[in-house]
Amino acid sequence: MRKVDFILPTSYMQNETVSFLQKWLEVEGKISYAGDIGDALTLANQSNRDVMLALEEKIDGYDLKYFFDECKGHTSRAMSYEINVGQKLFFPQIGENILGSDYHDGFALRNIYYFSSRKKPFPASVNRLIPIPVFKNSFQTSKKYPVLFLDRDGIINEDVGYLHKPEDLKIFPDIMPIIKRANEKQVLVIVLTNQSGVARGMFKEEDVNLINRTLNDQLKHRGVRVDAFYNSLFFESGKIEFYKKKSLLRKPLPGLLLKAAVDFPINIHRSFMVGDKTSDQLNMPGLRSLIVKGNYDISGTEHCFNNLKEVHEYLRQELY
Numbered sequence: 001m002r003k004v005d006f007i008l009p010t011s012y013m014q015n016e017t018v019s020f021l022q023k024w025l026e027v028e029g030k031i032s033y034a035g036d037i038g039d040a041l042t043l044a045n046q047s048n049r050d051v052m053l054a055l056e057e058k059i060d061g062y063d064l065k066y067f068f069d070e071c072k073g074h075t076s077r078a079m080s081y082e083i084n085v086g087q088k089l090f091f092p093q094i095g096e097n098i099l100g101s102d103y104h105d106g107f108a109l110r111n112i113y114y115f116s117s118r119k120k121p122f123p124a125s126v127n128r129l130i131p132i133p134v135f136k137n138s139f140q141t142s143k144k145y146p147v148l149f150l151d152r153d154g155i156i157n158e159d160v161g162y163l164h165k166p167e168d169l170k171i172f173p174d175i176m177p178i179i180k181r182a183n184e185k186q187v188l189v190i191v192l193t194n195q196s197g198v199a200r201g202m203f204k205e206e207d208v209n210l211i212n213r214t215l216n217d218q219l220k221h222r223g224v225r226v227d228a229f230y231n232s233l234f235f236e237s238g239k240i241e242f243y244k245k246k247s248l249l250r251k252p253l254p255g256l257l258l259k260a261a262v263d264f265p266i267n268i269h270r271s272f273m274v275g276d277k278t279s280d281q282l283n284m285p286g287l288r289s290l291i292v293k294g295n296y297d298i299s300g301t302e303h304c305f306n307n308l309k310e311v312h313e314y315l316r317q318e319l320y
C-alpha cells in the first residue's frame with residue numbers, strides 16, 4: 001500500500017466514500033477535510049508524506065486512479081476535456097492559459113492535485129498538467145478494458161486522400177488479423193480519425209459517417225468488428241466557418257480519446273494507438289502509439305513499423 005495523505009472537500013465526502021476511494025487507489029494515509037484551496041495548502045504543508053488534494057465537489061466524476069498512477073510521485077494537477085469551455089482554455093504541453101473564443105473545446109483545470117513531499121512548500125500553481133478521463137457514471141469501478149485505437153485512412157483502408165466516396169474504400173487485408181484478435185481477446189477497437197476535409201469544404205459530416213458505416217459493414221461481413229468511431233472535423237485553416245477552429249479533438253491532441261473514455265471503460269496504460277502519421281502519436285500520458293510507414297514522412301518517430309504485419313507481431317506480444 002502506498003502511503004499518501006488525502007485532503008478532500010468538507011461538504012461532499014462521506015466516510016464510506018473516503019474508505020472506498022482509498023481502497024480503489026490502493027493507498028493509506030491521513031485524511032483531512034478543507035473548504036477551499038488556501039485551507040487545503042496549509043493542511044498539505046503540515047504533512048510529511050505525498051498528498052493528494054481533491055477539492056472538486058464531484059470528484060467521483062474523474063478517473064482519479066489514472067491520474068494517481070500517471071503522477072508517479074511528481075507534483076501534478078489534473079485537467080479534463082470539455083466542450084464549450086469558453087475562456088478557460090489550456091493546452092496540455094505548456095499549461096498556458098490561452099484566451100480567445102476561436103476554440104470550441106478545451107481543457108479545464110481541476111482542483112485535483114498530487115503534491116510530492118520532495119517539493120515543499122506546496123505551490124498553489126502547478127505546471128505539470130495531466131489530462132484525465134471523465135466518467136459517465138460515478139467511480140467507474142467495473143472492469144476497465146485495453147483499447148486498440150486505430151487511425152482510419154492508411155491503417156484500416158487505403159489512404160486515397162480525403163476519402164469520401166464509399167466506392168473508393170479499399171480495406172487492407174493485413175488489418176483483418178489485428179482487429180480479429182482484438183475482438184477475440186476482449187480488447188475494444190476504437191477508430192480515431194482526423195477528417196479535416198469537412199472543415200476544408202471538400203465533403204460533409206454525413207459523408208464521413210457514411211464511410212464509417214460502410215467500412216464497418218464491410219468489416220462485419222468479413223467477421224470482424226470496430227466498436228466505435230470518433231471523428232475530428234475541425235481544422236483551423238479550413239474554409240467552413242463552423243469547423244474553422246482549433247480543437248483539442250484534432251490528433252495529436254487527445255480530445256477524441258478523452259471523448260471515447262466517457263463512453264467506454266478504458267485502461268489507458270494498457271492501450272495502444274496505431275497510425276501512419278507523426279500526428280497519430282497522441283499527446284496522452286500512458287498511451288503507447290505505434291506508427292506504421294506508409295505515405296508519410298515519419299522520420300524521428302519512436303515505435304516505427306514497416307508494415308501492419310510487424311504491428312500485429314508486436315501487439316501479440318504486448319497487448320493480446
Ligand SMILES: [Mg+2]
Nearest residue numbers: 151153154276
Ligand atoms: Mg492516417
